[in-house]
Amino acid sequence: MPNATSPRPPDEKPRRILFTGGGSAGHVTVNLALIPLLQDQGWDAVYMGSSGGIEKQLIARLRDVDYYPISTGKLRRYLDVQNVKDPFRVMKGVFQAYRTIRKLRPDVVFSKGGFVSVPVVLGAWLNRVPVIIHESDLTPGLANRIANPFARKVCVTFGETAAHIKGGKAVHVGPIVRRELLRGSAVKGLQWSKLLPGKPVLLVMGGSLGSKRINDAIRRNLPELTKTFQLIHLCGKGELDDRYAKVKGYRQYEYVHDELPDLLACSELVVSRAGSNSIFEFLALRKPMLLIPLSKEASRGDQILNAESFRKAGFCEVLQEEELTDEAFLAALGRLYAERDAVRARMRQRDAGDPAGSIAALIASASRR
Template sequence: MPNSTHSPSGETEQRRILFTGGGSAGHVTVNAALIPPLLAQGWKVSYIGSKNGIEKQLISRLDGVDYYGISTGKLRRYIDLENVKDPFRVVKGVFQAYRLIRGLKPDVLFSKGGFVSVPVVIGAWLNRVPVIIHESDLTPGLANRIAGPFAKRICVTFAETAKQMKDGKSIHVGPIIRSELRKGSAWKGLQRCKFTPGKPVLLIMGGSLGSQRINQAIRRNVAALSKTYQIIHICGKGELDESLKGVSGYRQYEYIHDELPDALACTDLVISRAGSNSIFEFLALRKPMLLIPLSKQASRGDQILNAESFRQAGYCEVLQEEELTDDALMAALSKVFRNRDAIKTQMQQRGQADAIGRVMSLIEETAR
């Protein structure tokens, strides 16, 4: 793939790509998967996100990426005085993004979504920079619905999504999986957690922001779960339980970065929310899942649709948050454990498409 163009004077110019997306890890991981191969091919990579969001934390871990923070609003599904201020923050963010993009002169903008992406997409459109949007969930989120009219192409993860969208812009690329996740060592994962080989490992992940409902349910049942499993509990920032430190066979973390590939490599079963990026990564790694999607009261219902699609495909069991009791949790997890071999067989039927290659080709085509 070419990484440069020739100016009218005949000099070679470096290709430039701008990324945006944030608010949660799910709005960053796809970008984080695409950035290293683009850097390796000689692209100049910049990123616009919020000033203090999780995207700044995650992208700052990547070498060779210039990060810029702008003002941004937040999508809230509850009444709050901040909702009155947010439109002004978004307008301010549009002006900030417009000025940044005018100076950066990217050949293309790749947007993963999240509310921070809206002013960046508009700023790119005002600068006549072509925009590619990526939508992971089965149905588009509000930010991507707002940004959609300004985009040239919209990449989607679920085949069902492309069928529903009749805009002529949508292209099914499949799930984008971070390559480093496939390089984990089960032995290193067990050693780091001081676990015993041979006893199943259960990984609990409530999303980058954690889940108090899931955390509380797991902790109430640690003793019972520990009879069958060794437990890695990723509980979210500020959600560690000091009273459980030192419990044999139970390890809790706010968030796992570099050690995640090893932790996943030694994992046998997963309890998780149903964010698209995470569950497709578990699918790619053949990890049977119990999914507990965010309720409609706390979200737009996208995780419920994601989880149901996976359940119908035979990749998981689903427990709705409204039905999350101790007995229901233990029963649903036992069902996943009993059927784990059948679930893995079903997962193996699914091919491993080169989504990163598809998107990089689309980036090249759009930038040209």
């Protein structure tokens, strides 16, 4: 069998990989980084996700990737009437995934997690297609814990995560960073956002769905923040506020795609949630960050663990959502700005290696062919 980078004989059909993962941008980001790499190596990439999730929108931006929607239910940790209906949606999704995988005959399935991935992993297992899972957070999410028994290997970003993976399946690969993020232009970022050179830019990201708590804190403190910074605020779908449209040095957008590398390049600091994919991308770009992780009331606490790991490494300031007062926010941001050079120096000492190449080799070795 050819290795991960060997050219394919002209008379041999391309190896096919089925990607899955969704529910939020964080469950798609790694796939977005790996798909072009594997396509360059001769793989035929297809994707399976929900019919209306953000994964469908994001994958539509890639070239030559067919998308197959399936039924899915959300894995909730709270009481909701939909919990009665969702097991039936998941069962329907398993049948759809099984039937489609049987038709597509992929050589391997790569799952990034999220509730949509569970039917796909089960459908692959029923078709005897090898499955590789990726877990970005320090502790595995519920979907990946369910899928783990049906997987060959589980790729992990944090070394500490291996202790939470049963069966000796964990492979520490490190963070996956989209190649296009490393090619941003600060000049283009300033030009696109119509901001001026010479005054530092603060980039605010609340995740693909936005964060009302962070959005409100930013807007309440604009008079103080704009004394030091120009701001680019990615506030999430439906979270634009026209009352602030004419504030000097403040730009707000629901979400950006192609412009993100340039906006990151022109930014001095980042205020963000603590999703693993995002914070490792900020680390790769040497962007000191103020992290405001989702609280345990709104999540399983994975972002709190991610943020604490980065705080111990000296890459960020952390402010818990329960402590998000105007005074605490401005104080934490002030400390980060004062220490930004020291933070960047610690970031430069981190050697990430080649995680994407490691995963590509692992995928090739797990392939049925």
